[in-house]
Amino acid sequence: MIEVHNLYKTYTTYTRGSSFKETLRSLFKRETVLVPAVKGLTFKVEPGEIVGFLGPNGAGKSTTLKMLTGVLHPTSGDVRILGCTPWKQRKRYVRNIGAVFGQKSQLLWDIPPLDAFYMNKAIYAIEDAAFEETLHRLSRLLEVEEIMRKPTRQLSLGERMKCEFIMAMLHRPSVVFLDEPTIGLDVIAKEKIRSFIQEMNEQGVTFILTTHDLEDIEQLARRVIVINDGEIVFDDSIMALRNFLGAKKKVRIVTEQPSDWYGIEGVTVLKLHSAKDAELELDTDCLPLKRFIQLMNERCTLQDMTIDALPIEQVIKELYGHKERIEKVSIVRGSSKSHHLITK
Amino acid sequence: MKSLLACYRAVIKTKLAERMAYRTDFAISVLLMLLGDFMIPLVTLLVYRSGASFPGWTLQEALLIQAVFTLAKGVAFPFFFGIVSTTLYHVREGSFDVFLLKPRPILFLAMMNAFDLDDFGRLISGGVLFGLALSGVPAPSALHWIQFAVLFLCSLLVLFAFSLFLSGLLFKWVGSSRVYDMFDSMSMFGMYPGTIFSKLFQQLFTYVIPIAMIGFLPASALLGKGADGAWLSMGMSIVFCGAGLMFWHGMLRNYTSAGG
Numbered sequence: 001m002i003e004v005h006n007l008y009k010t011y012t013t014y015t016r017g018s019s020f021k022e023t024l025r026s027l028f029k030r031e032t033v034l035v036p037a038v039k040g041l042t043f044k045v046e047p048g049e050i051v052g053f054l055g056p057n058g059a060g061k062s063t064t065l066k067m068l069t070g071v072l073h074p075t076s077g078d079v080r081i082l083g084c085t086p087w088k089q090r091k092r093y094v095r096n097i098g099a100v101f102g103q104k105s106q107l108l109w110d111i112p113p114l115d116a117f118y119m120n121k122a123i124y125a126i127e128d129a130a131f132e133e134t135l136h137r138l139s140r141l142l143e144v145e146e147i148m149r150k151p152t153r154q155l156s157l158g159e160r161m162k163c164e165f166i167m168a169m170l171h172r173p174s175v176v177f178l179d180e181p182t183i184g185l186d187v188i189a190k191e192k193i194r195s196f197i198q199e200m201n202e203q204g205v206t207f208i209l210t211t212h213d214l215e216d217i218e219q220l221a222r223r224v225i226v227i228n229d230g231e232i233v234f235d236d237s238i239m240a241l242r243n244f245l246g247a248k249k250k251v252r253i254v255t256e257q258p259s260d261w262y263g264i265e266g267v268t269v270l271k272l273h274s275a276k277d278a279e280l281e282l283d284t285d286c287l288p289l290k291r292f293i294q295l296m297n298e299r300c301t302l303q304d305m306t307i308d309a310l311p312i313e314q315v316i317k318e319l320y321g322h323k324e325r326i327e328k329v330s331i332v333r334g335s336s337k338s339h340h341l342i343t344k
Numbered sequence: 345m346k347s348l349l350a351c352y353r354a355v356i357k358t359k360l361a362e363r364m365a366y367r368t369d370f371a372i373s374v375l376l377m378l379l380g381d382f383m384i385p386l387v388t389l390l391v392y393r394s395g396a397s398f399p400g401w402t403l404q405e406a407l408l409i410q411a412v413f414t415l416a417k418g419v420a421f422p423f424f425f426g427i428v429s430t431t432l433y434h435v436r437e438g439s440f441d442v443f444l445l446k447p448r449p450i451l452f453l454a455m456m457n458a459f460d461l462d463d464f465g466r467l468i469s470g471g472v473l474f475g476l477a478l479s480g481v482p483a484p485s486a487l488h489w490i491q492f493a494v495l496f497l498c499s500l501l502v503l504f505a506f507s508l509f510l511s512g513l514l515f516k517w518v519g520s521s522r523v524y525d526m527f528d529s530m531s532m533f534g535m536y537p538g539t540i541f542s543k544l545f546q547q548l549f550t551y552v553i554p555i556a557m558i559g560f561l562p563a564s565a566l567l568g569k570g571a572d573g574a575w576l577s578m579g580m581s582i583v584f585c586g587a588g589l590m591f592w593h594g595m596l597r598n599y600t601s602a603g604g
Contacts, residue, residue, distance in 0.1 A: 011600060024536050066601055071444045072596060095447040104439050108358065110365035115358050122354030123453075125347045151365070 001206060002045035002175070004049060004069070007077035009038040009063050037063045038074070039230040045208065049202050052221030053210040056320045068208065069099050069177050075102040075210055081175060095124065098173035100146040102180035105152075105160065106167045113148045113155075113163035117170060124171040131170065136237075138166045142196055158189030165196060169205075176200070178209035182216055194219050214312045226264070226319055244315050247284040250308045251292075253277070259300035276300075281310070351448065355456040363461040370462060377465030381418075384535065385410050385473060392489075401537045404480030405567055411473035412566070413559025416496065418470030420503035426458030427451075428523060431511040436603025437518045448571035451592065453464045454511075484566045495562035495574065498581040499534075502557045505581075506531070508588030512595035534558035557581050 013033050016026035038060045045051050054063045066072040068084030070093055079086055084093035085125045107116050139145045142162040147155055149306060155163070161181065168176060180198075182190045188222060190213070197207055197220055211217060217224055217238065224241050226234035234241060250270070258275035266286030271279040280293055289307070296302050361369055385407050392403040401409075417425075431454065434440040443453045484492070510523040517523075534555040538546050549555040554577045561574050 066441065069441075069445060071441045071601055072599075090444065091447045091449075094445050097445075099445050101441065104437075104441060106442050106445075108362055110362045111358065115361055119354050119358045122351045123448055129397070 001047045001082065002043075002208070003078075003080045004044070004068070005042050005078045007038055007041040007067060007079060008036070008063070008075045009060075009067060009072065010075045011035045011037055018205060032101060037230055038067070040077070041227075041230075042233055043232065043235060045206065047206055048201065048204055048208070049223060050197070050207045050221045051225060052217040053208065053224045053225050053227060054212075054214075054217060054316060055210075055227035059227045061227055064227065065179050065208065065210055069097065070075070070094060082268050095171065096174055097170070098168035098176040100161075100162070100164050100168045100176070100178045100181050102178075102183040105164060107152045107160060107163055109125050109153050110151055111153055112158075113144075116152075116163075116167060117148070120167055120170055126171055130172075134170055135166070138169055141199065142166065142192065151239075156189075158185050159194060161185060161189065162196075165193065169200065173205070175206045175208070178207060178211075180211055180213075181209060181212065190215070214245075214316065214326060218312060226316070232292040238312075241315055242309050242312060244319065248310045249282045249284060249289070250310055251280045251282050252304075252308075253280060253296060253302065253305045254304040255296065256303050257299035264295070276303075280305075348448075348452070352456055356459055359457075359459045360461060368508045373462040374465035374468070377462065378469045381414050381466055381469035381473070384414070385477075396539050396546065398537045400539055404477060405563075405569075406537065407473070408477040408481055408567065409537060409559050409563040410535045411470065411477040412496070412499070412563040413442075414466065415470030415474045416499040416503060416558050416562075418467035419500060420507070421463035421466050422460050424455050424458065424504055425507045426460040426463065427454050427507050428458075428514070428527075429460075430454055430458040431514040432519065432521060432523075435514055435599060436602075439597055441601055444599075450596065451589075478566075481567060488566055488568050491565035491570070492562050495565050495578065497555065498554075498578045499558045499562055501581045501585040502554050505585040505588035508585075508592040512592040514597045515595040531555060531558060534560055536560070551580055554580045554584055 004048065007196075011034070013035055014026075014030040015033050016022055016030060041060075042065060053064065055061045063072065067074045068081065068086060069302075070090045073087045082093065082096050086093050107113050108119075117135060120126075126134075139148060142165065144159065144162050144166065147159050148163055148166070152160060152163070165181075181197075182193055185193065194216065197209075201207055202272050207220070209216065209220070221238060224234065224236065224238055225232055226241075234244065257277070261269045261272070261278050261280060264287070266283040267282075268281040269278060270281050273279070282289070284292075287295075293305070294307075378503065388406050388410060389403065391397070392406070397403070398406050431440070434443070439455075443450050443457070446453055506527055510527055514520060515525060530553070533541070533545070533549050534557070538556045538560045541549070546556070550557075550561075550573050557577055561577060564570060565574065
């Protein structure tokens, strides 16, 4: 459904210094700088997938999304989505896709979203019956039947975002691109949006979303693509991402006798609450869980213990933080054991 | 075509509803525009009252040229010239993306979005001025009316071309609001009788950048003073408009959106 091959985008910008002299000089001469925003992305997305794009600010996520929606022309590379090259067959292509850009509204500020929906109906030439049916279904699902009649400027951010989703889905697209769709929303609004995405996905809609909210990824995406500095540094399942730094667990342990947690191979102290209470990171590749429990019992008698998977935030932080030493991560989909860091 | 018209109607309806949210601002805008447009013929009136004149042109004839000029702008500004301000705003904000996501020609969408109700003030002032000026000159013949209609259409083509050139520049010169000053300085040559300029300027504004077509040439036809080269200038207006279309679409490729 979506095939991206060797996609590059380089922006041309200009630099100037901040001093008065440099500013004055820039009036006559500017230094041209080529900024490679996307460097050779290659990936495929199957129909019905929800793929999450993660990456730090400026990593190239939004630029990639803009090229996939046909908004930007790439510097080089191929993209085939629904049988079209987005920037070449724009009109035919955009008829079958939807897009929600969290920071760019398609609604009109001074009039109710409902008026904007009718405008979209005319732009997409949607039949009356199909339009009414879709609008009724979506507005009920997102619980906006009443609020969509109020002027947009009077709506809360969450209500506006729900209406943005309706605006993007009225023409029943088969692929939807979401750029930070839950940005700034409260927990309840986020939940509503996420369940809406899930429901649409169950009906066969493919979603590509960029976000900084890892909960979006955890709850929605079955597959994660991490982009850093314009390159894909990870492409696999959310489970594989969790295991990225090895089979690590977060352990909270309470013991009867005081214990020294340092110096045990495979154990890193995250937080020391007291001599009997600590949060540890356990690498089960080095020290299997069974052996760890046995060891703790022998040393200081276990009183209580909770084991959790390593928070995804920590994994992501590690991925972003390793920018300098990551040369490349092998990208082997479907084989979570195969990805690893190749260090310089 | 039917679908395009339905689309146009829906968007205009929405734009009207949007503008009516601020009715006082709308009324003040229209009033100020009317007053502003009446200033130019007022200056011409004062010039003639003081004993000076444009050689070979009576006051009523000079006013008719300026009325046609205002009328042409009165049609252009509400219906398509707003594309310049639309481009200026949306390219700077990066929200031009939204047009690119719709399954319609981008220029068509940008023009529809540029529909500006306030500028109907210009159309009203143009109509009033045209009526007043026309009442002071001998009634034109049917042939002169036909010639005027054709040349007036060409004047709209020239204004459309200008809007495309200025709007196209804004894909590269992001946020340059001075493009309006560029247009005003150039287009003002169209509201005076072409014969008051040197031969070189006359040829430049008739055959190269057909500014004379905006007011002078259609008004001359209506007065039965068929100016030299009007038909050639008509051809040039079509070429100018074609060049504007090519330029705009070429410049659109420079659109880089804004950071996400």
